[in-house]
Amino acid sequence: xxxxxxxxxxxxxxxxxxxxxxxxxxxxxxxxxxxxxxxxxxxxxxxxxxxxxxxxxxxxxxxxxxxxxxxxxxxxxxxxxxxxxxxxxxxx
Amino acid sequence: xxxxxxxxxxxxxxxxxxxxxxxxxxxxxxxxxxxxxxxxxxxxxxxxxxxxxxxxxxxxxxxxxxxxxxxxxxxxxxxxxxxxxxxxxxxxxxxxxxxxxxxxxxxxxxxxxxxxxxxxxxxxxxxxxxxxxxxxxxxxxxxxxxxxxxxxxxxxxxxxxxxxxxxxxxxxxxxxxxxxxxxxxxxxxxxxxxxxxxxxxxxxxxxxxxxxxxxxxxxxxxxxxxxxxxxxxxxxxxxxxxxxxxxxxxxxxxxxxxxxxxxxxxxxxxxxxxxxxxxxxxxxxxxxxxxxxxxxxxxxxxxxxxxxxxxxxxxxxxxxxxxxxxxxxxxxxxxxxxxxxxxxxxxxxxxxxxxxxxxxxxxxxxxxxxxxxxxxxxxxxxxxxxxxxxxxxxxxxxxxxxxxxxxxxxxxxxxxxxxxxxxxxxxxxxxxxxxxxxxxxxxxxxxxxxxxxxxxxxxxxxxxxxxxxxxxxxxxxxxxxxxxxxxxxxxxxxxxxxxxxxxxxxxxxxxxxxxxxxxxxxxxxxxxxxxxxxxxx
Amino acid sequence: xxxxxxxxxxxxxxxxxxxxxxxxxxxxxxxxxxxxxxxxxxxxxxxxxxxxxxxxxxxxxxxxxxxxxxxxxxxxxxxxxxxxx
Numbered sequence: 001x002x003x004x005x006x007x008x009x010x011x012x013x014x015x016x017x018x019x020x021x022x023x024x025x026x027x028x029x030x031x032x033x034x035x036x037x038x039x040x041x042x043x044x045x046x047x048x049x050x051x052x053x054x055x056x057x058x059x060x061x062x063x064x065x066x067x068x069x070x071x072x073x074x075x076x077x078x079x080x081x082x083x084x085x086x087x088x089x090x091x092x
Numbered sequence: 093x094x095x096x097x098x099x100x101x102x103x104x105x106x107x108x109x110x111x112x113x114x115x116x117x118x119x120x121x122x123x124x125x126x127x128x129x130x131x132x133x134x135x136x137x138x139x140x141x142x143x144x145x146x147x148x149x150x151x152x153x154x155x156x157x158x159x160x161x162x163x164x165x166x167x168x169x170x171x172x173x174x175x176x177x178x179x180x181x182x183x184x185x186x187x188x189x190x191x192x193x194x195x196x197x198x199x200x201x202x203x204x205x206x207x208x209x210x211x212x213x214x215x216x217x218x219x220x221x222x223x224x225x226x227x228x229x230x231x232x233x234x235x236x237x238x239x240x241x242x243x244x245x246x247x248x249x250x251x252x253x254x255x256x257x258x259x260x261x262x263x264x265x266x267x268x269x270x271x272x273x274x275x276x277x278x279x280x281x282x283x284x285x286x287x288x289x290x291x292x293x294x295x296x297x298x299x300x301x302x303x304x305x306x307x308x309x310x311x312x313x314x315x316x317x318x319x320x321x322x323x324x325x326x327x328x329x330x331x332x333x334x335x336x337x338x339x340x341x342x343x344x345x346x347x348x349x350x351x352x353x354x355x356x357x358x359x360x361x362x363x364x365x366x367x368x369x370x371x372x373x374x375x376x377x378x379x380x381x382x383x384x385x386x387x388x389x390x391x392x393x394x395x396x397x398x399x400x401x402x403x404x405x406x407x408x409x410x411x412x413x414x415x416x417x418x419x420x421x422x423x424x425x426x427x428x429x430x431x432x433x434x435x436x437x438x439x440x441x442x443x444x445x446x447x448x449x450x451x452x453x454x455x456x457x458x459x460x461x462x463x464x465x466x467x468x469x470x471x472x473x474x475x476x477x478x479x480x481x482x483x484x485x486x487x488x489x490x491x492x493x494x495x496x497x498x499x500x501x502x503x504x505x506x507x508x509x510x511x512x513x514x515x516x517x518x519x520x521x522x523x524x525x526x527x528x529x530x531x532x533x534x535x536x537x538x539x540x541x542x543x544x545x546x547x548x549x550x551x552x553x554x555x556x557x558x559x560x561x562x563x564x565x566x567x568x569x570x571x572x573x574x575x576x577x578x579x580x581x582x583x584x585x586x587x588x589x590x591x592x593x594x595x596x597x598x599x600x601x602x603x604x605x606x607x608x609x610x611x612x613x614x615x616x617x618x619x620x621x622x623x624x625x626x627x628x629x
Numbered sequence: 630x631x632x633x634x635x636x637x638x639x640x641x642x643x644x645x646x647x648x649x650x651x652x653x654x655x656x657x658x659x660x661x662x663x664x665x666x667x668x669x670x671x672x673x674x675x676x677x678x679x680x681x682x683x684x685x686x687x688x689x690x691x692x693x694x695x696x697x698x699x700x701x702x703x704x705x706x707x708x709x710x711x712x713x714x
Contacts, residue, residue, distance in 0.1 A: 007103045027318055031326035039423065045327055045335065046425020049319045053310045057257045064104050065097060090326045275658035275706050290707070297702040300695060369685075395686025441685050441693055444640065448696050455703055 010069040017073050022059035025076040025083075026052050032083025035090040098266055105262035106467055110487075112255045113460035114494045119252055120460075121495075122235040123305075124453030125502060127438050127446050128590075130179050134228035135586040137509045139572040141182040142584045145203035147175065149357035149364070155206055156186065156356055159199060160380055166190040167197055170344070173356075173375040176203045180229075183209060189216060225522040227509040230529065231502065236312075239526070243317040250313025256306035259460075263295050284469045291462040294455045301452045302459070308436035339429070341420040342376065342401060348383040355409030356387065362411050363389040363402050369442070370394040383407055390417075397440045398430035464491050489540045489549070496553035497536025503560040504532045506594060507567050514571040547609065554605040561598035565591040636684050643680030647698055649673040651705045674698070 008014055033048040063072040125133075135142055152173070160168060167188035174185040184201040196216045200209045212219055225233075237245025274296050277289045295302075311319070324335040354377060363372055372391040379385040385406025394400045398416040405412060417433075418426035434440035438449025468491070471477050472484045508528045512521060519527075536553055543549040568591055569575045576595075579588035650673035653666045674694075681697075682690030 007100055027322050030319065030322040034323065034327050040421075041327070042339065042418075042421045043423035043425045045323045045338075046423065046429065049311070049315075049323055050425070050428060052314075052319060053254060053257060053307055056254050057261055060254075060258055061101075061104065061261060065100055087326050091329065274702065275655050275709075277706050293703055293706045297699045297706070299699075301699050395689055397686075397689045397692065435692070441689050445689075445693055445696075448693070448700055451700055452696060455700075 008064060013069045013073070014063050017069065017076065018060045018063035021073065021076050021080075022056055022063060025059060025080045026055045028080050028087070029055065029083045031087045031090075035086045101262045101266050105259060105266055106463070108255050108259050108262070109460055109463045110467060112252060112259075113464045114491060115248070116252055116256060116460040117457050117495045118498045119235060119238075119249055119309075120305075120453055120457035121498060122231055122502065123309075124450045124457060126232045126235045127450045127453060129228040129232040131177050131182075131228075132446075132586045133231070133590060134182060134226060135177050136590040137226040137228055137513070138182045139513060139574065139587075141177055141203055142574065142579075142587045143204075143582065144584075145176060147184060147203070147206075149360040151206060152184075152360060153356040155201065156377075156380075157353075159186065159208075160188075163188055163197055164190070166192060167195075168380040169378070171377040171380050173377075175372055175374065178371060178373040180223075187216075187219075224520075225525070227505045227525065230505065230522065230525040234529075246313045246317045248313075250310050250315075250317065253306045253308075253310025253313055256302065257310065260295075260299065260303055260306060264299065267292055267296065284466060284473075287462055287466045287469065291459065291466060294459050294462065298452060298455050298459070302456050304435050305453070305456060308432050311432055312436060339418055339421065339426070341415060341418060342378075342386075342388045342403070344378045345382075345384040345386045345406075347379050350383040351381060352383040352385070352407040354380050354382075354385045354387065354406040355404070358409030359387045359389055359402070359404035359411070362404070362409075363391070366402060366411075366414070367394045367400070370400060377406065379406065392434065392439045393442060394440075397434050399433065461491065461495055485546075486541075488546055490537070492546055492550050492553065493537035493540030494533075496540070496550060496557075497533040500536050500553055500557045500560070501529045501532040503557045505529055506564045507560060510564070510567050510571045551605055551609060554601055558598040558601040558605070561594045561601070564594045639680045639684045643677040643684075643694070644697065644701075646673045646677035646680065647694070647701050648705075650677065651698070651701050655705055655709050 030048040030052055033051070034044045037044050037047065039047065059072065059076060062075075063069075066072045156171065156173070160171070167190045169191050170189040172187040172189070174181040174187070176182060176184045181200075184203055184206070186199045186201070188197045188199075190196065194215050196214065196219055198210075198212045198219050200211075201207065202209055212222075214222075233239060235249075237249060239245065240248065274293070277293055278285050281289075320332050320335060321330075324330055324332045328334040328338075356375065356377070360372075360375065363370075370391040371393045372389060374390050376388045376390075377385060378388075387404040387406050387409070388401050389404070390399055390401040392399045396416060398419065400414055400416060402414045403412045404410060416426070416430040418429045420426075438445050464487075468484055468488050471479060472481065472488075477484070505525060505528060508525065512524055539552070540546070540549045543552070565576055568587075574584070574587060576588055576591050579591065650670040653670045653673070657663065657666045657670075677697075678690060678694040681694045684690070685693055
């Protein structure tokens with residue numbers, strides 16, 4: 001595993017960000033995005049679903065490529081919290 | 093792009109490939125077989141329906157009217173007629189549904205004589221789950237959820253679609269000389285150079301296909317597990333059924349509670365001539381013998397790529413419109429949704445498209461295996477390997493056992509299907525296929541670990557698969573009496589071509605195994621390091 | 630769209646066009662690149678798409694043309710090199 005250690009720092013944190021946080025973030029983004037997308041109802045539901053697949057891949061790769069592991073974590077946390085808030089507000 | 097970023101992408105590409113490679117091979121290989129699962133392999137697997145039968149519209153209408161009179165009125169709410177040899181059912185099957193009580197009556201008819209073969213009653217889910225399965229159902233279901241069911245199986249296959257997307261994106265950026273890679277295959281160079289070229293040729297040429305399969309596969313796997321529940325969370329307060337209803341473009345009519353006979357023959361006759369390329373699969377009737385009854389006939393293979401539904405007024409039988417499954421909704425998403433299914437299944441353009449999808453599906457399966465072999469080969473030869481020789485050896489055995497094993501296990505299912513059909517075994521067909529498939533697979537893995545020489549175990553597995561496939565046409569003669577020549581004469585194309593394909597595959601496997609093992613034995617001792625691949629990342 | 634016989638012939642013509650396109654590209658990758666070969670490859674690819682579209686319709690024709698091109702590309706790359714080696 002020495003190669004990976006030299007290529008990626010904070011590898012456990014990166015695994016955590018890439019495998020778990022990214023999946024949770026994009027899942028929460030599906031209902032969150034439907035609250036503000038200015039589209040027809042089928043597109044409001046459909047487009048976040050289709051974007052899910054690409055966004056997950058982007059977050060996954062970004063979690064490993066970012067110089068500092070906190071960058072992807074911060075970006076994803078912000079997206080997670082904002083979309084969760086939007087979803088809860090929409091429900092209320 | 094900076095070289096350090098490329099190095100990171102290399103490492104990511106290789107690790108994603110190593111972690112998911114075996115599973116990706118298994119899913120891609122069974123997917124490639126599944127393309128011809130329904131109806132071709134299904135027809136082959138059920139000798140009683142090998143002869144094509146054309147159901148006359150008038151006879152079908154008489155049949156429905158006759159059987160509707162025998163069942164309670166509540167079961168007329170929805171009647172689904174599954175046309176024979178089209179998809180899930182080999183015999184003509186009619187499902188009468190009572191929505192209020194969630195019950196259904198399933199009647200199966202002989203395709204030629206239209207005589208009633210069986211009647212089953214129960215909940216729709218129960219009836220679907222307890223239906224008799226054959227080799228086609230077994231392989232298709234295994235490809236969909238690895239027989240682990242929902243949510244675990246679907247989640248696994250869906251996530252695999254996502255990781256394939258990651259492999260495609262990282263692979264795209266690390267192989268910068270794509271045009272050169274398109275035609276470079278140095279067959280005469282060392283094993284790892286040939287393998288690296290092979291991996292790149294498959295990857296670059298198959299880029300679009302693999303991208304589409306990854307995207308659609310991830311969607312199909314995750315739709316019911318993550319995507320639909322998440323999408324319904326806000327828009328429909330978590331009510332998934334309401335969300336699904338919004339996308340359904342074949343709504344049930346509001347009943348007039350006024351009698352009017354429902355036409356089945358007229359819509360069917362119209363649908364048969366509407367588009368000659370379209371293969372009709374299902375007739376759905378809502379509110380049978382009500383003035384407001386609706387008839388929907390759906391099929392695949394039209395010029396529109398997506399499955400098409402033809403809509404008719406039940407009382408007059410007049411055609412009203414044709415649309416895609418989601419095509420009546422506004423926006424881009426319904427269009428993408430409509431394309432999702434045919435692009436994954438390859439069922440929109442007849443046998444030629446199915447053949448292309450199967451062959452490209454096999455190249456998708458070969459991608460992870462060539463990548464893993466490359467990583468193993470380079471790791472074993474490198475003096476600065478990250479792992480011990482025994483680790484590489486064990487992974488190699490696992491790759492050979494698991495990947496070669498699933499091919500062997502799939503091949504074994506074909507003779508097993510014929511024997512099961514002719515002997516009426518005590519066990520249910522799904523349990524029997526499960527024991528045979530997983531047993532052969534496990535045996536292959538155990539053998540790969542027991543035989544010291546990995547070359548020998550690979551050859552053994554390849555030859556066993558080849559011999560099994562070569563036996564199928566002969567076993568078909570013994571069990572059903574159908575030989576290839578008479579099958580062609582009787583125009584039983586599905587069966588004849590399946591037999592011929594399996595035999596040809598057997599011959600090809602023997603030929604390729606011989607050629608590859610000759611090449612391995614002539615492999616030069618020197619190592620060509622001109623092309624560094626994922627193993628050195 | 631067309632009758633069966635014409636359908637089959639159009640499909641065969643489309644596949645031949647794709648073979649020509651890929652063969653020309655193979656030559657371009659092996660020998661010195663020439664503009665003429667690129668032009669032939671593009672014309673042959675467009676023709677193959679047209680032929681497929683005649684049989685399957687525009688959308689299905691385009692999808693089939695792209696997937697067939699991928700498949701033939703793999704086959705030509707592997708065969709042309711291994712047979713010539």
